[in-house]
Amino acid sequence: MTDHHHEHDHEHQHGSAGADDSSWGELLDLDAEVLHGYLSEVTSQLAQLTRNDPPRRILDLGSGTGTGTLALLQRFEGAESIAVDRSPDLLEHLRNKARTRGAEDRVRTVQADLDDAWPDFGPVDLVWASASVHHLTDPDRGLREIFERLRPGGLLALIEMAGFPRFLPDDVGRGRPGLEARCHAVQAQEHAERMPELGSDWGPRLSRAGFAIAAERPFAIDLRPPLPEPTGRYAQAFLRRMRSHVADRLSPDDLATLDHLIDSDGPDGVLRRGDLTVRAERTLWAARRP
Numbered sequence: 001m002t003d004h005h006h007e008h009d010h011e012h013q014h015g016s017a018g019a020d021d022s023s024w025g026e027l028l029d030l031d032a033e034v035l036h037g038y039l040s041e042v043t044s045q046l047a048q049l050t051r052n053d054p055p056r057r058i059l060d061l062g063s064g065t066g067t068g069t070l071a072l073l074q075r076f077e078g079a080e081s082i083a084v085d086r087s088p089d090l091l092e093h094l095r096n097k098a099r100t101r102g103a104e105d106r107v108r109t110v111q112a113d114l115d116d117a118w119p120d121f122g123p124v125d126l127v128w129a130s131a132s133v134h135h136l137t138d139p140d141r142g143l144r145e146i147f148e149r150l151r152p153g154g155l156l157a158l159i160e161m162a163g164f165p166r167f168l169p170d171d172v173g174r175g176r177p178g179l180e181a182r183c184h185a186v187q188a189q190e191h192a193e194r195m196p197e198l199g200s201d202w203g204p205r206l207s208r209a210g211f212a213i214a215a216e217r218p219f220a221i222d223l224r225p226p227l228p229e230p231t232g233r234y235a236q237a238f239l240r241r242m243r244s245h246v247a248d249r250l251s252p253d254d255l256a257t258l259d260h261l262i263d264s265d266g267p268d269g270v271l272r273r274g275d276l277t278v279r280a281e282r283t284l285w286a287a288r289r290p
């Protein structure tokens with residue numbers, strides 16, 4: 001689950017770069033691959049919380065390429081998942097992945113814009129919403145809709161992020177260390193304007209929607225070298241997308257350094273560096289419909 005670039009109407013209104021779904025899909029898949037350890041901890045906690053009554057019907061909202069759906073189908077062998085997204089390309093990508101993993105009979109995809117009227121999915125046991133609720137124009141309405149769709153006793157797994165992944169050592173920057181921190185600062189400014197719901201405290205909002213919080217768990221992801229091969233591609237895909245959002249607010253030197261870093265052939269590019277880390281923060285709120 002890596003966020004921050006989507007085709008939300010807000011983006012178009014504010015004139016930021018549109019996201020093409022195939023490169024976004026690649027980034028979401030790399031996120032799942034590189035952060036598989038964290039993902040497994042989350043699904044393990046959900047298995048604990050549902051151990052007396054494992055979920056059979058799962059609803060994955062803003063499913064993207066199916067990171068949540070596929071991890072949950074692996075964790076809960078008797079379950080089926082309805083994956084909902086407004087992007088037909090990402091849903092097609094998800095179906096292809098499900099087929100590759102032999103899970104196609106357990107997944108139904110539904111294309112829907114959750115800012116509009118929600119389809120009737122029938123009652124579900126578990127809702128998974130990872131890095132998706134903050135995209136909604138009215139997230140509190142989204143939480144109430146989720147509440148309505150859960151059966152009594154059903155669980156919502158809401159995952160949101162406090163910040164975006166960081167990959168680079170602090171000394172990177174032409175003549176001026178701290179390039180990545182500067183990029184994140186610019187991006188935070190941009191997000192405050194474009195995605196004000198990002199980084200919200202979801203606990204009180206869940207309570208207001210009627211949920212009982214079963215767990216709130218922050219995950220501090222901190223992967224250190226040597227890291228496996230997809231890490232460089234993940235960093236490259238992430239920094240490329242970040243560039244499209246911060247370029248016009250960076251100094252020419254910083255922009256030039258960033259371009260070297262994301263250049264596939266560049267000797268200093270992230271694909272070749274042995275000193276990358278992955279540091280990210282995500283929080284799981286597990287909340288029950290009483």
Ligand SMILES: C[S@@+](CC[C@H](N)C(=O)[O-])C[C@H]1O[C@@H](n2cnc3c(N)ncnc32)[C@H](O)[C@@H]1O
Nearest residue numbers: 001003062063064085086113114115130131135
């Ligand atoms: C950051 S991605 C997260 C994808 C996936 N949940 C994950 O963790 O990898 C957010 C997803 O929400 C979807 N999305 C955003 N706004 C939406 C809306 N209004 N209706 C349906 N899907 C939406 C996007 O298309 C995207 O796939």
